[in-house]
Amino acid sequence: MHEEAASMSNLDASYLFSPGGGGGGVLPGGGVDMGPSYQLTGPATSLTTGDLPDTKDGIEELCPVCGDKVSGYHYGLLTCESCKGFFKRTVQNKKVYTCVAERSCHIDKTQRKRCPFCRFQKCLEVGMKLEAVRADRMRGGRNKFGPMYKRDRARKLQMMRQRQLAAQTLRGSLGDSSMYSSQPGTSPFANIHIKQEIQIPQVSSLTSSPDSSPSPIAVALGQVNSQLAQPASSQQPTLQIVGVPGGGGPHTSMIMGPENKLWGSANSATTSPHSLSPKAFQFDTVVPGGSAPPSSKMSPLIRDFVQAIDDREWQNLLYGLLQSQTYNQCEVDLFELMCKVLDQNLFSQVDWARNSIFFKDLKVDDQMKLLQHSWSDMLVLDHIHQRMHNNLPDETTLHNGQKFDLLNLGLLGVPTLADHFNDITAKLQELKFDISDYICVKFLLLLNPAFLDVRGITNRKHVQEGYEQVQQALLQYTISCYPEVQDKFNKMLQLLPEIHSLAARGEEHLYHKHCNGSAPTQTLLMEMLHAKKK
DNA sequence: ATTCAAGGCCAG
DNA sequence: CTGGCCTTGAAT
Secondary structure, X not given: OXXXXXXXXXOOHHHHOOOOOXXXXXXXXXXXXXXXXXOOOOOOHHHHOOOOOOOOOOOOOEOOOOOOEXXXXXXXXEEEHHHHXXXXXXXXXXXXXXXXOOOOOOOOOOOOOOOHHHHHHHHHHHOOOHHHOEOOOOOOOOOOOHHHHHHHHHHHHHHHHHHHHHHHHHHHOOOOOOOOOOOOOOOOOOOOHHHHHHOOOOOOOOOOOHHXXXXXXXXXXXXXXXXXXXXXXXXXXXXXXXXXXXXXXXXXXXXOOXXXXXXXXXXXXXXXXXXXXXXXXXXXXXXXXXXXXXXXXXXXXHHHHHHHXXXXXXXXXXXXXXXXXXXXXXXXXXXXXXXXXXXXXXXXXXXXXXXXXXXXXXXXXXXXXXXXXHHHHHHHHHHHHHHHHHOOOOEEXXXXXXXXXXXXXXXXXXXXXXXXXXXXXXXXXXXXXXXXXXXXXXXXXXXXXXXXXXXXXXXXXXXXXXXXXXXXXXXXXXXXXXXXXXXXXXXXXXXXXXXXXXXXXXXXXXXXXXXHOOOOOOOHHHHHHHHHHO
16 A cells, blocks of 8 residues: 555646546536446456457446455445455454554455454545444345445446547547647646556545545546545554444444534434444534525526535535544544545535536636636635534534544634634625525636636636626525625625635645645645645 | 345355 | 355335
C-alpha cells in the first residue's frame, strides 16, 4: 500500500476532469441512466464478442482491500469474497487483533492472512461499513445500502462509457485534440489524457462509502487514478482494535453526541430494522419554520435546482468519513480530519457543478477556472445551508470520544471567523433565506461574472447567460414568495462579497498551513489552493 | 419470479 | 481462522 501511495505522489487534479467535457451521461434531474444493468465480471464468458477487448462488462475491479477478484458489493463496497467473510467475522465476533509490526502491513491477496489487524484496518479505510453487519444476524433481504450500490453501479457504468469513448477517440486520431476541451499545458489540470488511458486506474476509494469510492466527482468528471490514502490511520502510537462496536443498543451515539437531536435520534425509518448501528445519520431534510418553499410559485428552473439537492448523501458522506477516520483511533489530528472532510465536501461541490445546468456545457478549462475561483465560497455557503436548513450541529462527538468542531468546516478552519460567519448567517436568517435561495446563490457564486475577465473564461457568454438566468429566477422568486421581506434579493446579493471575503481568509489560512506542512497533501483541497496561487 | 447482499456452513 | 459455496428473503 505504501508503494502505491508513493508512486501516486504526483497527484494533480486533472484526473477530475474527463476529456469529454460536460456531455456525460448523467441526467439533469440527478437520475442516472442505468442502461443495461452491469454485471460483475461475468465468469470470463465474454470471449464470444471478439473485438473490443474488455469493454463488455468491463470493470473487472479488484478488491480494494487485498486486490483479489471482486465478488459483489459487500458491506458498502465491491470486495472479494474473502474480505467479506473476514469483515463479517471480525465484526460479528468482536475480534480484537494486534499487529506485531508497525500497523502498516501491506495487504494483498497472498499476505492478507498474515496480519488481521492491518487487514481490518484497511477494510475500514477503504470504507467497509460496520453498520452493514447485522446485529441480529438476520439473513437475506436488503439493507439501506441497496440504492447506494445501484448508484455506484450506474456511475461505474458511466465512467466506463466515457473511458471507452475517450479510448476510441485516442485510437482514431492521435493528433486530433478537438475532442478534448482543455489545452494541454494551459492549466495545472491539463496533463491528463494520456495518463488516464494508459494506466487503467485501480481505483480505491477516497474515503468511504461506495458513493465516494471512487470519489464522486472523480467518476463524474473522468476518472481517478490516485489513491488519496489516509496516512493518518497508520501512525497512531498506541492502538489496537478496540472492541468492535457491535451489539445493537447503545450505538446511536457512536459518532454523534447525544446532544445532536435532529441528527442523532431522528427517524431511522428508511433504515433497515436489522442494521446494526448508526442509523443515526439519517435525518429529515427539515426546513425549520416550515418554510418549505411553495413550489407552485417557483420557476421550473428553481424547482429543478431544489430537486437536485441531495443533502442526505452529503450527510452520509460526512458521517461515513468521520466514522471511518476515527473508528479505530484513540486520537486523531482534528485539523487533518477537518481537511479531509473539506476535501470530501469539495469533491461533492465539483460533482454537483459538473452535473449542473449551464456549468456542465462548459469546456473543462472553463469549468476549472470557475471552480478554482468559487470552491471556497461554495464550501462556506454549503455549510451555512446545512446549518440553517438541516440543523447541522456545530459540534459532534467522534467515535473515539473526541469532539469535532463541525462549525470549523464552515470557517475553513479559522476559528476567529466564527463571528463573521454567524453574522452572515444571522443576516440570511433575517432575510428568510431558504433552500431555493441557497441553491440559486450557489449558482451565482459558481458562475460569478465578476471574474470572467480576469480569469480568461473562453465561453464567457454562456456563463454570463447562466448567471443572468439564475439571477432573474431568483429575483422573481423572492418577489413572489417573499413579498414581506423588503428588498430580499438585493440584500442577499450584498452578502455574497461577505461570504467571499470569509472564504478568502479561510483559503489563506489553509494555504499557510499547507506551506507549514501541517495540512495533508495530495488532496483536491490543496490542489485547489495551489492552483490559485499560481 | 428474479436479484443479490447478507448470513451460514464446513473442508482445509 | 480462511474462504468458497450455499441459503435467505426484502426489494424490485
